[in-house]
Amino acid sequence: xxxxxxxxxxxxxxxxxxxxxxxxxxxxxxxxxxxxxxxxxxxxxxxxxxxxxxxxxxxxxxxxxxxxxxxxxxxxxxxxxxxxxxxxxxxxxxxxxxxxxxxxxxxxxxxxxxxxxxxxxxxxxxxxxxxxxxxxxxxxxxxxxxxxxxxxxxxxxxxxxxxxxxxxxxxxxxxxxxxxxxxxxxxxxxxxxxxxxxxxxxxxxxxxxxxxxxxxxxxxxxxxxxxxxxxxxxxxxxxxxxxxxxxxxxxxxxxxxxxxxxxxxxxxxxxxxxxxxxxxxxxxxx
Amino acid sequence: xxxxxxxxxxxxxxxxxxxxxxxxxxxxxxxxxxxxxxxxxxxxxxxxxxxxxxxxxxxxxxxxxxxxxxxxxxxxxxxxxxxxxxxxxxxxxxxxxxxxxxxxxxxxxxxxxxxxxxxxxxxxxxxxxxxxxxxxxxxxxxxxxxxxxxxxxxxxxxxxxxxxxxxxxxxxxxxxxxxxxxxxxxxxxxxxxxxxxxxxxxxxxxxxxxxxxxxxxxxxxxxxxxxxxxxxxxxxxxxxxxxxxxxxxxxxxxxxxxxxxxxxxxxxxxxxxxxxxxxxxxxxxxxxxxxxxxxxxxxxxxxxxx
Amino acid sequence: xxxxxxxxxxxxxxxxxxxxxxxxxxxxxxxxxxxxxxxxxxxxxxxxxxxxxxxxxxxxxxxxxxxxxxxxxxxxxxxxxxxxxxxxxxxxxxxxxxxxxxxxxxxxxxxxxxxxxxxxxxxxxxxxxxxxxxxxxxxxxxxxxxxxxxxxxxxxxxxxxxxxxxxxxxxxxxxxxxxxxxxxxxxxxxxxxxxxxxxxxxxxxxxxxxxxxxxxxxxxxxxxxxxxxxxxxxxxxxxxxxxxx
Numbered sequence: 095x096x097x098x099x100x101x102x103x104x105x106x107x108x109x110x111x112x113x114x115x116x117x118x119x120x121x122x123x124x125x126x127x128x129x130x131x132x133x134x135x136x137x138x139x140x141x142x143x144x145x146x147x148x149x150x151x152x153x154x155x156x157x158x159x160x161x162x163x164x165x166x167x168x169x170x171x172x173x174x175x176x177x178x179x180x181x182x183x184x185x186x187x188x189x190x191x192x193x194x195x196x197x198x199x200x201x202x203x204x205x206x207x208x209x210x211x212x213x214x215x216x217x218x219x220x221x222x223x224x225x226x227x228x229x230x231x232x233x234x235x236x237x238x239x240x241x242x243x244x245x246x247x248x249x250x251x252x253x254x255x256x257x258x259x260x261x262x263x264x265x266x267x268x269x270x271x272x273x274x275x276x277x278x279x280x281x282x283x284x285x286x287x288x289x290x291x292x293x294x295x296x297x298x299x300x301x302x303x304x305x306x307x308x309x310x311x312x313x314x315x316x317x318x319x320x321x322x323x324x325x326x327x328x329x330x331x332x333x334x335x336x337x338x339x340x341x342x343x344x345x346x347x348x349x350x351x352x353x354x355x356x357x358x359x360x361x362x363x364x365x366x367x368x369x370x371x372x373x374x375x376x377x378x379x380x
Numbered sequence: 381x382x383x384x385x386x387x388x389x390x391x392x393x394x395x396x397x398x399x400x401x402x403x404x405x406x407x408x409x410x411x412x413x414x415x416x417x418x419x420x421x422x423x424x425x426x427x428x429x430x431x432x433x434x435x436x437x438x439x440x441x442x443x444x445x446x447x448x449x450x451x452x453x454x455x456x457x458x459x460x461x462x463x464x465x466x467x468x469x470x471x472x473x474x475x476x477x478x479x480x481x482x483x484x485x486x487x488x489x490x491x492x493x494x495x496x497x498x499x500x501x502x503x504x505x506x507x508x509x510x511x512x513x514x515x516x517x518x519x520x521x522x523x524x525x526x527x528x529x530x531x532x533x534x535x536x537x538x539x540x541x542x543x544x545x546x547x548x549x550x551x552x553x554x555x556x557x558x559x560x561x562x563x564x565x566x567x568x569x570x571x572x573x574x575x576x577x578x579x580x581x582x583x584x585x586x587x588x589x590x591x592x593x594x595x596x597x598x599x600x601x602x603x604x605x606x607x608x609x610x611x612x613x614x615x616x617x618x619x620x621x622x623x624x625x626x627x628x629x630x631x632x633x634x635x636x637x638x639x640x641x642x643x644x645x646x647x648x649x650x651x652x653x654x655x656x657x658x659x660x661x662x663x664x665x666x667x668x669x670x671x672x673x674x675x676x677x678x679x680x681x682x683x684x685x686x
Numbered sequence: 687x688x689x690x691x692x693x694x695x696x697x698x699x700x701x702x703x704x705x706x707x708x709x710x711x712x713x714x715x716x717x718x719x720x721x722x723x724x725x726x727x728x729x730x731x732x733x734x735x736x737x738x739x740x741x742x743x744x745x746x747x748x749x750x751x752x753x754x755x756x757x758x759x760x761x762x763x764x765x766x767x768x769x770x771x772x773x774x775x776x777x778x779x780x781x782x783x784x785x786x787x788x789x790x791x792x793x794x795x796x797x798x799x800x801x802x803x804x805x806x807x808x809x810x811x812x813x814x815x816x817x818x819x820x821x822x823x824x825x826x827x828x829x830x831x832x833x834x835x836x837x838x839x840x841x842x843x844x845x846x847x848x849x850x851x852x853x854x855x856x857x858x859x860x861x862x863x864x865x866x867x868x869x870x871x872x873x874x875x876x877x878x879x880x881x882x883x884x885x886x887x888x889x890x891x892x893x894x895x896x897x898x899x900x901x902x903x904x905x906x907x908x909x910x911x912x913x914x915x916x917x918x919x920x921x922x923x924x925x926x927x928x929x930x931x
């Protein structure tokens with residue numbers, strides 16, 4: 095029980111970064127970015143190249159992955175999303191599906207379908223009060239917590255964060271206050287790209303790297319973001335923790351293959367009963 | 381007749397049905413469905429499981445109704461919300477169906493799938509004439525669905541939907557009855573996707589979960605975008621040209637021998653992605669533009685501002 | 687109409703604009719405004735007043751024509767760059783960032799204008815002295831303010847950019863009569879600090895009290911321009927509806 099709780103917390107922390115990425119883009123550009131899963135996969139491969147092919151240590155490889163995915167996100171924005179910005183959220187969503195296919199298949203083209211993994215030595219798990227704590231779990235938890243604190247500081251205490259929140263709140267007012275939406279959007283993409291890159295490396299520690307690995311996270315990420323109220327950064331983090339716990343705890347009554355089904359049921363229940371997310375973000379009814 | 385050509389025609393027919401369905405849901409009713417592959421899989425498994433017991437026609441009807449009911453439920457859940465929610469629910473649905481098919485082995489055969497699915501008219505088919513029969517069946521099915529959907533589009537039902545899609549003011553003014561119409565259109569689209577899955581299962585006579593990847597969804601979107609949202613004729617052209625394009629890439633392997641199978645499929649899928657993005661950016665109206673009508677044509681008594 | 691090009695704070699020539707694939711809503715407007723004057727734009731519903739002022743602010747792209755502020759052409763600039771050129775705009779109703787605090791709203795107003803002359807500490811003190819109630823509660827969420835307080839905060843944010851020209855879209859919308867007169871009084875104070883003001887207003891009598899001149903917009907075109915003191919509210923009725931036909 096305590097073991098499942100701990101696993102759930104770590105799973106939730108791992109989900110927190112992509113859920114935050116999804117919700118940040120949603121807040122500023124008002125569409126659910128289908129490509130989060132593919133970009134996460136891309137981050138895992140970028141980390142793989144740095145770690146295994148260049149022989150860099152993992153922290154450096156994670157930084158490299160963050161940079162690569164941030165760049166890829168900026169390129170995707172410049173080539174695709176910016177040109178479609180005035181055409182409505184569904185057009186953007188469909189476009190993000192296209193981008194997702196392209197990114198996933200760039201990975202497949204260069205690395206094939208075979209599963210890969212990082213070059214890390216397996217450390218013995220720590221035992222504490224009967225609970226097994228993996229080395230990877232400690233790494234994941236500490237990296238994510240540091241990243242979350244940095245993002246929180248960026249959003250609440252920097253001019254850039256204020257500008258991002260302002261654009262999310264009222265884009266045309268932000269424009270007439272001297273904030274260029276285009277620049278803010280680019281920076282938001284870079285930030286979400288970096289988050290997804292790091293998440294990809296952490297996910298690659300947790301399981302094998304293959305071109306479809308992002309799909310395993312797609313539903314829980316969406317569930318976490320909806321649970322927290324789409325567009326609310328703090329909500330997304332809280333939602334991610336709850337989804338992580340729900341998925342791991344469900345192992346008590348369901349086979350582990352059904353973890354994603356749990357997330358999907360959470361989405362359905364939320365749509366039925368509480369569409370604003372549990373944390374009361376602004377209503378998104380039509 | 382060469383077996384390859386038969387395969388091609390069936391592939392195009394399935395793609396055309398899926399495309400027609402998505403065109404009704406997204407192009408006409410304005411409700412996006414990212415779970416296309418889930419509905420097609422459901423349709424295929426529906427006939428695969430029931431056809432041996434109840435015959436092919438009742439099995440097809442069962443599949444269509446099952447898909448219609450589930451689409452309706454998903455649409456009802458999210459239709460009052462912002463459109464991103466329906467998109468997310470349908471993405472999730474597509475994945476969940478795949479997981480259930482893999483894990484509920486007692487019903488679906490798990491990863492092994494289901495074999496020996498009886499084809500329509502199997503009892504009266506002369507030995508060796510199977511391809512001809514399934515070919516005629518596929519073409520007849522596409523033609524029937526096409527005619528029915530065209531009738532639907534031209535009926536008052538279709539006209540209202542189109543008007544609503546083109547003019548948000550009218551949509552909000554009319555409120556609930558319009559929501560009900562859109563949900564119905566979404567359900568009909570789901571049923572047609574089920575039929576497409578059934579055709580797929582009948583042709584292959586063997587299905588497994590790996591045949592129903594999200595790529596089906598991507599094909600369908602590309603067909604609808606290429607054909608122009610709302611135009612069924614454009615859709616058929618779109619589905620046809622995408623399949624031709626995809627088949628053409630098979631010959632790439634002869635040209636560039638250093639490429640392996642995974643790379644080839646990566647190239648093909650990546651091209652679909654690029655195609656979707658390029659068509660959205662360059663030809664928002666599709667290859668065949670639908671004549672645009674103003675809402676006021678259908679609601680002479682409604683006055684909207686600008 | 688155009689007396690002296692040097693002193694015109696705002697000049698608009700042959701301006702056309704509209705939404706999406708629809709027809710023009712602003713149909714060829716020529717207009718010039720002297721520095722430090724208040725001009726009220728009035729007209730019937732749907733006459734294009736709001737679109738006119740949005741086009742000047744840059745939120746609606748101009749299809750033809752030009753806009754210049756104190757002699758420099760801003761037509762090709764983004765809304766954000768226009769602020770830098772001296773144009774400030776207060777939209778109708780959604781005029782503050784509701785999810786940000788008062789302090790954050792004020793900070794944002796100048797944070798991205800680095801290098802524009804006349805912004806900084808002194809301007810902040812000057813502006814906040816015009817709106818003392820705003821300065822008193824920096825940590826309140828802007829969304830929790832009353833309509834009148836939000837209006838004041840919006841004015842303050844716009845003024846922090848030290849604009850040459852201030853565009854106001856229906857400052858009286860949704861406010862009670864008492865607050866409307868306070869708002870109008872605030873507008874005259876702003877003008878006294880050296881700002882040129884163009885305001886769109888449905889509340890004709892309130893606008894007439896503070897404006898130097900009135901322009902009447904009907905169906906996207908200027909149909910009258912006159913000193914405010916020569917215009918009687920009841921004359922306008924015939925103008926609005928007579929000429930619209």
